[in-house]
Amino acid sequence: MSxxxxxxxxxxxxxxLGGGQLGRMALLAGRRLGYKFHxxxxxxxxxxAPVADKxxxxxxxxKAALAQFAKSIDVVTLEFENVPAATLQLLEKRVPARPGLxxxxxxxxxxREKEFLRKNGFPCADFAVVKSAIELEHAVEKIGVPCVxxxxxxxxxxxxxxxxxxxxxxxxxxxxxxxxxxxxxxVVEKWIPFEAECSVIVARDVRGAMATFPMAExxxxxxxxxxxxxxxxxxxxxxxxxxxxxxxxxxxxxVVGLLAVELxxxxxxxxxxxxxxxxxxxxHYTMDACLTSQFEQHIRCAAGLPLGATDLLRPAVMINLxxxxxxxxxxxxxxxxxxxxxxxxxxYDKGEARAGRKMGHFTVLDDNLDRAIKLADRxxxxxxxx
Numbered sequence: 001m002s003x004x005x006x007x008x009x010x011x012x013x014x015x016x017l018g019g020g021q022l023g024r025m026a027l028l029a030g031r032r033l034g035y036k037f038h039x040x041x042x043x044x045x046x047x048x049a050p051v052a053d054k055x056x057x058x059x060x061x062x063k064a065a066l067a068q069f070a071k072s073i074d075v076v077t078l079e080f081e082n083v084p085a086a087t088l089q090l091l092e093k094r095v096p097a098r099p100g101l102x103x104x105x106x107x108x109x110x111x112r113e114k115e116f117l118r119k120n121g122f123p124c125a126d127f128a129v130v131k132s133a134i135e136l137e138h139a140v141e142k143i144g145v146p147c148v149x150x151x152x153x154x155x156x157x158x159x160x161x162x163x164x165x166x167x168x169x170x171x172x173x174x175x176x177x178x179x180x181x182x183x184x185x186x187v188v189e190k191w192i193p194f195e196a197e198c199s200v201i202v203a204r205d206v207r208g209a210m211a212t213f214p215m216a217e218x219x220x221x222x223x224x225x226x227x228x229x230x231x232x233x234x235x236x237x238x239x240x241x242x243x244x245x246x247x248x249x250x251x252x253x254x255v256v257g258l259l260a261v262e263l264x265x266x267x268x269x270x271x272x273x274x275x276x277x278x279x280x281x282x283x284h285y286t287m288d289a290c291l292t293s294q295f296e297q298h299i300r301c302a303a304g305l306p307l308g309a310t311d312l313l314r315p316a317v318m319i320n321l322x323x324x325x326x327x328x329x330x331x332x333x334x335x336x337x338x339x340x341x342x343x344x345x346x347x348y349d350k351g352e353a354r355a356g357r358k359m360g361h362f363t364v365l366d367d368n369l370d371r372a373i374k375l376a377d378r379x380x381x382x383x384x385x386x
Contacts (some may be wrong), residue, residue, distance in 0.1 A: 006304035015073035019046025023079035137186030290317035326353035
């Protein structure tokens, strides 16, 4: 089969599972390449729907709607990994899926993800899988405290996580912890006193070619990404090691598309924290600072096109804008950002602003990274009234 047989030319229709801001930005990037887009999301008010050619707002398990969706597209991709596996399985029988079911099933379940990493020799924190209070007690005794209890499914932005700083005293307390956590299956992870959090986004196309974006150094607040600094302020050899690690994981898992590899940097080494087979919050800087954005790269992979170059054009600092900076339902004064020509503002048109809801981001570009960091922090403080 020739490599051209994988390619969907401009004018083809791509299907997007999920209609959040990642899907929206991917669609906008794909528009420039000449593609059409259909979005499938149970919500009739997804922020990607207004920029799509057609949107389907049926439940994930509606076979009739999924069949209609599949009939209307040439390939399907996704913008988040909590799409039910059965949904992608049904679609994959009708159209190419990039990434495919195998990748989704691994990355949407922490147990399978951690077992994949350990089985293939990729460095990660010590962990144990638990399904009861007794198993939790034994796992914590083995791993030690502090440790983190995480749900196996549907966890992101710190949801479904509980830090255990000390050992409960007796079985009744273990029962109370497990009952209050409310999961049928969970993962206990060793607490990592990291020196830095970072991430590398790797793209892998249908032919197996790969390209990595520059490593981002990430700072979280209340478990939600607040700031990404690029290039990461880590030794060059660590950044190279992160890129190689990301490519090795992408190759082993067989992803076609993007794979965001979240990492801990501790004692000169990198440990894998989580994987996400999609565009990633820490890659938003690429929209303004790289030759090819993560969103264009995502569409290139889905359409079977060759990968774009990922060169960093200028150091960048990306700041997430959560609903918290909307006070009394009123949007901030965006002129505080836009009066500076080095700042790029991106708003997601998500309607109601709520605390913790990702409403947009801005990126500061400057040849001097320290200057970019200071400006980004000052501008955010002004918006947030800090």
